[in-house]
Amino acid sequence: MIETPESTTIGYQAESILAGKRIAEVVQATSPHRFTWYNGDPLLYGSLLLGREILSVRGHGAFIDIVCDDDIILSISDGVNLKYYPAFEKHPAKHQLLIVFEDKSFIAFTVSMYGGIYTFKKVFDNFYYNNSLNSISPLKDEFDEAYFVNIFKRVKKDMSIKALLATEQRIPGLGNGTLQDILFNAGLHPKRKISTISDFERGDLFHCLKVTLKSMTDKGGRDTEKDFYGHKGGYKTILSKNTYKNPCPNCGGDIVKEAYLGGTIYYCSACQK
Numbered sequence: 331m332i333e334t335p336e337s338t339t340i341g342y343q344a345e346s347i348l349a350g351k352r353i354a355e356v357v358q359a360t361s362p363h364r365f366t367w368y369n370g371d372p373l374l375y376g377s378l379l380l381g382r383e384i385l386s387v388r389g390h391g392a393f394i395d396i397v398c399d400d401d402i403i404l405s406i407s408d409g410v411n412l413k414y415y416p417a418f419e420k421h422p423a424k425h426q427l428l429i430v431f432e433d434k435s436f437i438a439f440t441v442s443m444y445g446g447i448y449t450f451k452k453v454f455d456n457f458y459y460n461n462s463l464n465s466i467s468p469l470k471d472e473f474d475e476a477y478f479v480n481i482f483k484r485v486k487k488d489m490s491i492k493a494l495l496a497t498e499q500r501i502p503g504l505g506n507g508t509l510q511d512i513l514f515n516a517g518l519h520p521k522r523k524i525s526t527i528s529d530f531e532r533g534d535l536f537h538c539l540k541v542t543l544k545s546m547t548d549k550g551g552r553d554t555e556k557d558f559y560g561h562k563g564g565y566k567t568i569l570s571k572n573t574y575k576n577p578c579p580n581c582g583g584d585i586v587k588e589a590y591l592g593g594t595i596y597y598c599s600a601c602q603k
């Protein structure tokens with residue numbers, strides 16, 4: 331799933347390759363997928379996109395926007411895999427959208443569980459999209475400790491730390507995936523009630539959140555996700571589906587795997603209070 335480290339990485343990678351390319355062909359889904367969301371009729375995407383030149387690509391939160399001339403934007407949300415192919419490669423058999431450029435290179439969009447592929451002119455009336463676009467990224471300096479404390483002030487005190495940080499998109503692009511290592515580094519249990527977190531622990535959590543997300547981004551995303559070229563990210567996850575069978579890197583104890591609030595959580599019950 332795309333979270334801030336991946337949307338930022340793929341945004342940079344895609345812009346360096348795609349800026350200046352012009353769209354020559356829009357190939358509809360070869361393999362319709364029940365949980366792929368579109369805005370309006372995807373058969374009409376071609377009429378918006380054909381002939382457009384790509385100006386830039388921006389990642390924000392759990393979205394990646396391919397910005398074209400004439401104010402046309404093609405945006406994907408987390409769950410959509412966006413991959414680049416040079417001209418000599420064959421089109422993949424299954425995709426939910428494929429775009430060919432004038433130089434015959436192409437990008438393919440595939441969805442595994444669920445995801446959104448949207449095309450629109452200038453404005454997209456979607457809460458999550460606009461919330462993501464208009465929020466301050468946790469990678470930015472403006473996302474400082476005062477900003478972080480304010481997020482705590484706006485919610486009920488009996489909420490768990492996972493519910494606060496990784497649901498309702500209070501911090502767009504911080505989802506259940508990146509959350510695991512942030513809480514491990516901060517020594518906090520995902521179910522910990524925020525009313526029991528001291529000011530000192532909250533300060534430490536803020537620091538861990540910034541450092542962990544920055545490290546994930548600097549290394550080109552997490553090793554559980556793929557980048558624009560189909561390569562796994564260079565950040566080695568501490569707690570994820572790849573690692574939970576290993577002992578806790580801190581104390582050597584067992585890692586617990588559990589379903590909680592619509593996602594799998596991993597934690598060490600000795601190290602995370």
Ligand SMILES: [Zn+2]
Nearest residue numbers: 578581598601
């Ligand atoms: Zn441990």
